[in-house]
Amino acid sequence: MSRPGWIAVPRQLHPGAWWLWAVGLGTAASRTTNPLLLALVAAVAGYVVAARRPDAPWARAYSAFVKIGLAVIAIRVVLQAVVGAELPGHELLRLPRADLPGWLAGIRVGGPVTAEELATAAYDGLRLAVLLACLGAANALANPSRLLKAVPGALYELGVAVVVAMSFAPQAVTAVGRVRAARKLRGRPDRGLRGLRGLLLPVLETALERSIALAASMDSRGYGRRAAVPARARRATAALTAAGLLGICAGTYGLLDSSATAGVTSGAATLLGLPVLVAGVLLAGLGLALGGRRVTRSRYRPDPWDVPEWLVAAAGVTVAAVFVVLGGDPALHPSTAPLVPPPLPLAFAAATLVGLLPAVVAPALPRLQLAAP
Amino acid sequence: MIEFDRVSVTYHRATEPVLSGVTLAIPEGELCLVIGRTGAGKSTLLRAVNGLVPHFTGGTLAGRVRVAGRDTRDHPPRELADVVGVVGQDPESGFVTDVVEDELAYTMESLGLPADVMRRRVEDTLDLLGLAELRARPLATLSAGQQQRVAIGSVLTAHPRVLVLDEPTSALDPPAAEEVLAALQRLVHDLGLTVLLAEHRLERVVQYADRVVYLPGAGRPVEVGTPAAVLRTAPVYPPVVGLGRLAGWDPLPLSVRDARRVAGPLRDRLAGRQPPAADGPAAGSRTAGRGWTPGTRGTRGTAGGSGTARTSGTSGTSGNIAEVRGLVAGYGELVALRRVDLTLPQGEIVALMGRNGAGKSTLLACLVGLLRPRAGSVAVAGRAPYGRRRLPLRDVGLVPRQPGDLLYAESVAAELAGAGSSARARGAAGARGAAGAEAAAGHFAALAPGVPPETHPRDLSEGQRLALALAVVLAADPALLLLDEPTRGLDYTAKRRLVGVLRERAATGTAILLATHDVELAAEAAHRVVVLAEGEVVADGPSRDVVTHSPAFAPQVAKILAPQPWLTVSDVERALGRDGGGP
Numbered sequence: 001m002s003r004p005g006w007i008a009v010p011r012q013l014h015p016g017a018w019w020l021w022a023v024g025l026g027t028a029a030s031r032t033t034n035p036l037l038l039a040l041v042a043a044v045a046g047y048v049v050a051a052r053r054p055d056a057p058w059a060r061a062y063s064a065f066v067k068i069g070l071a072v073i074a075i076r077v078v079l080q081a082v083v084g085a086e087l088p089g090h091e092l093l094r095l096p097r098a099d100l101p102g103w104l105a106g107i108r109v110g111g112p113v114t115a116e117e118l119a120t121a122a123y124d125g126l127r128l129a130v131l132l133a134c135l136g137a138a139n140a141l142a143n144p145s146r147l148l149k150a151v152p153g154a155l156y157e158l159g160v161a162v163v164v165a166m167s168f169a170p171q172a173v174t175a176v177g178r179v180r181a182a183r184k185l186r187g188r189p190d191r192g193l194r195g196l197r198g199l200l201l202p203v204l205e206t207a208l209e210r211s212i213a214l215a216a217s218m219d220s221r222g223y224g225r226r227a228a229v230p231a232r233a234r235r236a237t238a239a240l241t242a243a244g245l246l247g248i249c250a251g252t253y254g255l256l257d258s259s260a261t262a263g264v265t266s267g268a269a270t271l272l273g274l275p276v277l278v279a280g281v282l283l284a285g286l287g288l289a290l291g292g293r294r295v296t297r298s299r300y301r302p303d304p305w306d307v308p309e310w311l312v313a314a315a316g317v318t319v320a321a322v323f324v325v326l327g328g329d330p331a332l333h334p335s336t337a338p339l340v341p342p343p344l345p346l347a348f349a350a351a352t353l354v355g356l357l358p359a360v361v362a363p364a365l366p367r368l369q370l371a372a373p
Numbered sequence: 374m375i376e377f378d379r380v381s382v383t384y385h386r387a388t389e390p391v392l393s394g395v396t397l398a399i400p401e402g403e404l405c406l407v408i409g410r411t412g413a414g415k416s417t418l419l420r421a422v423n424g425l426v427p428h429f430t431g432g433t434l435a436g437r438v439r440v441a442g443r444d445t446r447d448h449p450p451r452e453l454a455d456v457v458g459v460v461g462q463d464p465e466s467g468f469v470t471d472v473v474e475d476e477l478a479y480t481m482e483s484l485g486l487p488a489d490v491m492r493r494r495v496e497d498t499l500d501l502l503g504l505a506e507l508r509a510r511p512l513a514t515l516s517a518g519q520q521q522r523v524a525i526g527s528v529l530t531a532h533p534r535v536l537v538l539d540e541p542t543s544a545l546d547p548p549a550a551e552e553v554l555a556a557l558q559r560l561v562h563d564l565g566l567t568v569l570l571a572e573h574r575l576e577r578v579v580q581y582a583d584r585v586v587y588l589p590g591a592g593r594p595v596e597v598g599t600p601a602a603v604l605r606t607a608p609v610y611p612p613v614v615g616l617g618r619l620a621g622w623d624p625l626p627l628s629v630r631d632a633r634r635v636a637g638p639l640r641d642r643l644a645g646r647q648p649p650a651a652d653g654p655a656a657g658s659r660t661a662g663r664g665w666t667p668g669t670r671g672t673r674g675t676a677g678g679s680g681t682a683r684t685s686g687t688s689g690t691s692g693n694i695a696e697v698r699g700l701v702a703g704y705g706e707l708v709a710l711r712r713v714d715l716t717l718p719q720g721e722i723v724a725l726m727g728r729n730g731a732g733k734s735t736l737l738a739c740l741v742g743l744l745r746p747r748a749g750s751v752a753v754a755g756r757a758p759y760g761r762r763r764l765p766l767r768d769v770g771l772v773p774r775q776p777g778d779l780l781y782a783e784s785v786a787a788e789l790a791g792a793g794s795s796a797r798a799r800g801a802a803g804a805r806g807a808a809g810a811e812a813a814a815g816h817f818a819a820l821a822p823g824v825p826p827e828t829h830p831r832d833l834s835e836g837q838r839l840a841l842a843l844a845v846v847l848a849a850d851p852a853l854l855l856l857d858e859p860t861r862g863l864d865y866t867a868k869r870r871l872v873g874v875l876r877e878r879a880a881t882g883t884a885i886l887l888a889t890h891d892v893e894l895a896a897e898a899a900h901r902v903v904v905l906a907e908g909e910v911v912a913d914g915p916s917r918d919v920v921t922h923s924p925a926f927a928p929q930v931a932k933i934l935a936p937q938p939w940l941t942v943s944d945v946e947r948a949l950g951r952d953g954g955g956p
Contacts, residue, residue: 056511143471160469181743182778186845187766198781205831210466217467220423221528222454222483296485300478301492366509
């Protein structure tokens with residue numbers, strides 16, 4: 001805080017801060033089915049993305065994730081109407097019912113569709129969609145490969161694998177376009193089953209060729225140089241890291257599981273989840289620190305973690321904390337049977353708005369120079 | 374700096390070694406150019422320098438390769454990353470990160486250099502290669518020339534003592550190639566870097582080389598020497614050398630400047646003569662592209678024949694195979710073509726030129742029906758090629774930039790047979806399939822002689838693959854033939870064969886449009902040149918006028934003999950030969 005002008009200097013925010021913020025919003029969203037609050041979370045995420053989005057290919061992630069989210073809602077509602085469990089109430093329409101054999105007794109196809117059951121499905125779908133939107137926001141704001149640069153040295157190779165895998169998708173899309181055009185040029189089918197078969201092989205071949213070229217390039221640029229480390233240390237590293245990651249998974253599950261049991265916060269799971277998570281993080285940290293000794297790499301211009309990063313991360317954590325701590329509030333899970341208009345609990349709405357903070361405190365992005373030479 | 378000691382390389386399951394008994398030593402600070410026909414082992418030689426051959430590719434390497442005193446036998450490529458920087462043929466496929474600055478730092482990060490050193494070197498390299506304004510740009514948004522410079526920069530930051538480049542300019546338009554070569558020049562002169570470079574486009578690089586290594590292939594010994602000495606006899610040579618050999622200049626000039634200084638007497642001898650009238654489009658025997666059979670050939674205007682006078686009446690609408698009016702087209706938000714007008718008369722070879730991204734490929738896509746225009750009209754053989762269930766492949770055929778995309782079969786023979794059957798499948802007459810296959814086989818043999826029919830298309834060289842794709846497209850006997858960058862990776866012999874086949878097709882009435890960066894090809898093959906810039910036609914006229922008016926597009930012979938209107942060595946040869954040859 002000794003540098004009051006620092007916040008204003010345009011630079012890229014540490015990707016970890018964006019992810020913490022987005023995970024915070026996501027946690028909040030996972031804790032409620034109140035459509036008003038969910039919409040507010042999505043709006044907050046969208047506003048921040050609009051305010052701090054870089055001009056880069058990955059920045060289009062937000063709209064892509066939102067589209068997927070909308071599809072999720074639609075699918076959820078349609079599935080509910082057709083095969084979902086029946087919920088008595090205001091009947092909107094009646095679908096023809098299919099008679100299933102006795103051994104499928106638990107499943108219903110068609111029949112009456114009630115407003116209550118559609119609302120439940122829509123709320124549920126909306127929650128998932130907003131979670132996706134938060135993920136999209138993180139992807140749009142933070143270059144995924146920059147985040148991987150910030151991972152500990154021992155995980156570096158994993159990071160490279162992820163980068164290579166991620167670059168496969170856009171490459172494959174280009175390759176599909178090219179191969180389809182080529183098939184048309186030969187007068188062969190480019191659609192349908194036969195088209196697909198003719199498509200798959202060349203696309204995979206292209207991907208394979210590219211991976212080999214990339215591997216050759218990485219090898220000749222020094223990838224995989226390492227310091228010698230005794231075998232015992234290597235085994236200890238692996239064991240520590242694996243145990244730690246397991247702990248993190250179990251702990252996170254314990255923390256988030258309570259959201260699955262709608263309406264009721266299972267305090268026990270939360271209480272158990274937290275210590276397991278902390279222990280896991282510690283173990284994994286130790287493993288990574290040990291493993292890092294093997295790596296001789298250095299890091300070019302690591303992103304600093306400064307006041308704006310703290311503020312952005314804190315904004316996300318605050319939103320999540322309010323939703324987790326006050327998780328028992330019935331306003332988070334408005335009733336759908338009977339169907340009532342969802343309330344707007346002011347405390348939660350205000351907490352969600354804290355998530356807007358990054359739009360102000362995150363430094364503006366340096367202007368990308370797009371002038372051609 | 375680089376020593377090869379009796380090096381032989383045999384790839385896995387190959388019967389013949391790619392390189393055999395190569396012994397050469399390249400001293401520090403030298404720019405050494407590796408030349409040779411396609412498949413002579415140039416890439417293998419380059420990749421052996423940092424041990425990618427055989428550590429990465431497999432195969433057996435006999436003998437020794439030493440770089441800066443390190444034997445590649447004991448040092449895998451990653452252990453040589455600090456002495457050898459390698460830039461492959463396709464820079465984009467070698468990028469590990471996604472932003473310019475990170476890419477430049479990648480090698481240094483692998484080497485574990487301290488942060489402040491890395492920072493300084495990245496800044497130096499950005500300046501050295503003129504990349505400073507691009508530092509924060511995603512790599513995918515760069516032009517091909519910029520990508521090539523980033524690829525060079527990304528290995529330079531490690532301060533290697535040797536730089537190895539495989540065809541650094543072959544995919545680039547002339548200005549972008551100039552950019553890259555100027556950067557290389559600076560590296561050699563300012564940093565004393567040793568550079569080993571392979572390139573097909575000798576006219577671009579030979580003047581910068583201190584030494585030339587000629588790989589004759591087929592197990593014959595390599596020739597090493599000064600460029601002038603090696604090029605006097607090598608079968609691959611740029612037009613300036615061709616002219617020098619023809620005129621008997623000694624020492625052989627390697628650059629346009631050197632050649633101009635000794636070209637006075639030749640210009641005097643040519644003074645009274647006119648270049649042979651451009652082999653005009655043959656008088657069409659094809660009526661609007663329909664109902665034509667291979668039997669009714671028009672007048673032959675072969676590569677050597679000057680007999681065909683230019684028929685000026687081809688611009689009448691009946692003689693036009695394709696007409697483009699006010700064409701606007703693009704992808705997504707990008708508008709690649711803005712109101713383009715173009716006519717392609719039958720029997721004419723037209724070269725489509727312009728820098729990368731000028732809209733050449735988009736125009737081809739519209740002509741072949743892959744892309745629907747936003748506005749304006751395209752008509753090929755009187756009909757719109759787009760918006761049909763199948764592409765009208767008898768009207769128009771396209772050989773795409775990656776010709777391998779067109780190939781599916783397991784062997785060359787199967788591919789050629791398939792070409793015939795798919796011609797039949799398109800509803801042509803019954804006998805046509807067999808005839809198509811036969812014609813395809815004939816074209817392939819003419820373009821790439823001596824390829825065993827059981828070869829898998831993947832194992833073909835770049836030039837052979839192009840030949841196969843072209844043969845397959847020609848099997849359908851299209852009225853309009855489109856080629857996108859056909860000379861990428863082609864050596865001079867393969868280029869000459871390509872020109873021969875194209876002229877033969879044109880003589881039978883096919884209209885041909887070549888999108889190319891290769892000014893020498895345009896001068897050699899094309900009757901007419903169309904230049905695109907920013908999606909607009911900026912020049913359209915006979916090759917002789919268009920290419921001589923622009924220094925960027927002028928072929929070497931035109932530059933040497935200006936202001937006289939000669940374009941190619943064969944023009945000059947014919948003019949001199951016509952009245953009894955030499956002095």
